[in-house]
Amino acid sequence: MTVKGSIRLLGAAALMLAAVATARAEVATVRLAKQFGISYLPLTLMEEEQLLEKRAKAAGLDLKTEWLRFTGGSGMNEALLSGNLDFASGGVGPMLTIWGRTQGNIKVRGVAALNAMPLWLVTVNPEVKSIKDFSGKDKIALPTVKSSIQAITLQMAAEQAFGKGEQGRLDPLTVSMGHPDAQTAMLSGRSEITAHFGSPPFQELELKDPRARKVLDSYDVLGGPHTFNLVWASGKFVGANPKVVAAFVAALEDSLKLIRDDPARAAAIWIKAEGAKLSPAEAEAIIREPQNEWTTTPKRMLAYLDYMNRAGLVSAKATDQGELFFPDLVATGGK
Template identity: 60%
Template sequence: MKHIPAGTGAPGKLKQAGREEALTGPNFRRARRRALLLAALVCLWGGSAANAQGVSVRIARQFGISYMPLTIMEQKHLLEQQGKALGLEIKTEWVQFTSGTPMNEALISGNLDFASGGVGPLLSIWGKTRENLGVKAVAALNSMPLYLNTINPAVKTIQDFTDNDRIGLPAVRVSIQAITLQMAAEQAFGPGQGGKLDPLTVSLGHPDAMAQMMSGRSEISAHFGSAPFMYQELEDKRVHKVLDSYQVLGGPHTFNVVWATSRFHDRNRKVLAAFVAALDQAMKEIAADPAAAAALWVKAEHSKLSAAEIEKMIRLPENEWTLVPKKILAYADYMSRAGMIPTKPSSWQDVFFEEAHKLPGS
């Protein structure tokens, strides 16, 4: 520190001179350089810390082998891997629901980022949120048939059901099974008769619906299910198939899709890209090695079925895990006519985010 002898000038002038020297001297220039360097480092460290922050993603799926790509994604941490390739540190939280309706409620309330389920629940929430949350599909999960099975020998077609029968399905009136049944009823009973069998339907998760029907002691005499449950039921000689959704739709159709809000989509483009890449990777693994995919699914779901039984289902030509949407508009057309959605989409792309638009969908 520089020493100033006593009595060499007025105190005010000395202080002013000291300030001028501090602001113009070499010490000031060195301090300024240090401050600029420190500021640059703070910005650099701050940016690195922000980039390294984890992105938490909440994903929901339901029961059955149709959701196998999501099970593989969870078990093999494929989303986390794809996220790292895009510079993201993704942390996932997986939950399981029995139907699409409570899943939609969780999505709307902000407690879920990705929902998955049938085309019916997707179109329902798409129609309800067009003017606000803007929920749309991220990708299709599969193309798979749905069987309506019964333990009642008197029921050969849906026209044979009586008031003594009860049909178990995931959600009355809104699940994809319920809507497919309505479409079949309209075909069988005539225009405006889509809801004719609705009073016979009961909301039940697939495991419960199967268990109650197979017990023979429940009011549930039929189950409009999905794989693997519908295949398991048909192994019992008491059970026969009444209806196949491929017959109703005139060919293969999308069973399950994944959807999200526009807000999440717009704010998390990289997360969406990583999700679709992980989904595609999982589907390719199922196609390349059905045995390994089956073994992983059986272990993850604690299934009583053997890996060989699941592998057999995977290899059935009617089952396909694909990102390509199929016959979305067929469901939308009926739901619009039935007043279940406020407007009919002009194309399947209206219901999907733009990243899927290049696919050969329908």
Template identity: 60%
Template sequence: MKHFKLAAALGTAISVFGALPSVAETVNVRLARQFGIGYMPLTLVQEQGLLEKHAKEAGVDVTTEWLRFTGGSGMNEALLSGNLDIAAGGTTPMLTIWARTQNNLTIKGVAALSSMPLHLVTTDPEIESIADFSQGDKIALPAVKTSIQAITLQMAAEKYLGEGKHADLDTYTVSMGHPDAQLTLLGGQSEINAHFGSPPFQNQEVKDGQARKILDSYDVLDGPHTFTVLWAKNDFVEKNPQVVGALMAALEESIAFIKENPEEAAQIWAGAESTNLTQEEIVALIQDPQTKWTTTPERLLPYVNFMARVGLIASDTDDWRDLFFDTVHDRDGS
């Protein structure tokens, strides 16, 4: 009888006040990024706790682990082995793993982070264009044959040296993270005499006075293109829709903050990164007219079409939405 009265009382309380609140689910999210200002939206997401904030609003408690890699290949291995949930890097490592997993794990893009020009710079006064590289020259870039710099170099070789010559410069490339490549290039004590980098490293190298730009990725692609993107496995996205939604909201808040508060964003990024850039230099990079802070993908199809045509990947598409989850399908991408 007592049990019946207790149940009745509980039922009355629920009917009056609504269902009892459920205990919030806790999800641990492992995210990774590389080095450079192109990952600033993620840096702010981390430093300002934006993923945790938006997940909490969606009824999910999130804990985060942030990892750093020097190239996309390592992140792809971590994704495949189950040691990473969200990868962030240049577009081509994402395209590589997208093509590789369409019939099994289904890895796709989640969102873009930025569109930025990538510059090939050299300290050799005799090198005026990519046609001048010869035996003994070495070009540092994040990952041979897979990084966005490596693929852009192949596209440039085909565009400026001729059809069938896309791989002619591969022999001169060396895998090296941007911070090490910058130190090696400007140190002058190595065979590395060129670096296909990204902001801010390429900017610092030219400012140093020893290096100068000989190739711009925007010229190769005939316009602006996405530089950095996020990608993940279908399994993670399907199992964690609220977390993914919170991540998208966090990115949009982060990007809006960068645009509206460049001075403060620069301070936060400088405090989180090992950089000798001045506040003024960081703000200039943030506000560079060639830079777009956006989650909307831009000019990914030229990359995927080229990679498929020359045999770097086995899949191709003419619809950029095939490359991404529906997180950005409502955008005017390309």
């Protein structure tokens, strides 16, 4: 055999080994996480209808899924950093926090938004008509103090209400608590919790109680619709698993199409999966509410980042929303 022939064989062998290595790089089991509430409907449908497995199979992958449940984004970030989670999901605050922390190493970015939804701060204290009326007698439950999207939004509202430098005035009143427990505690009348900065459907259920009133709407704080939940992952995982990630995005689009085309069926699946205390009509009404947008396109995330930069919560900056997401996965236009 000639030298050139040997080189060709070695080159072909190297290409085959590279192809095998690439194929092996795709994980056989993907670990995904979600939290409580109807805002995670796209992920619930993905799990219950096995949409990711179906999309993966169409791409030639035999993929298994492992779904985990968290009560806040900070726990997901810890799991992601420790290598025990592949796709995290939650509010903008935790995602921007880990995005800022990992730009020099694993480079966490957004994969896709899940929705745009208003978040309401609800109280049962009759003396509280606005956030200026909260006092040391009140405790405000939210998913994670200081870092959840509710906590960040409350700080932004405090800055608007009390002035520059006063963004942390209400922080001492906040308590970390999952939405189901927070709702139960506030409405029981036997807890120190007098307010809950929650999410759908908990905020809607709370307002059915005649003692409850809404004192803050996140759309008012942000100046319009904003992303509530999104999905994020590490650059290492995305780079090593392009087919899995593509299958996830396709499955997410399938889930959103189901929501748009058949909200009644989506509501029924969610109620059964979550054991939710809503009627099918109530769940469908929340899904259909025009202010609740089911979309992978992020909205007003830079408004959150700008505040977190000013407050010293995140040092990394961005001038375009696309910098917060992996390129070419979903549309990232907008503010």
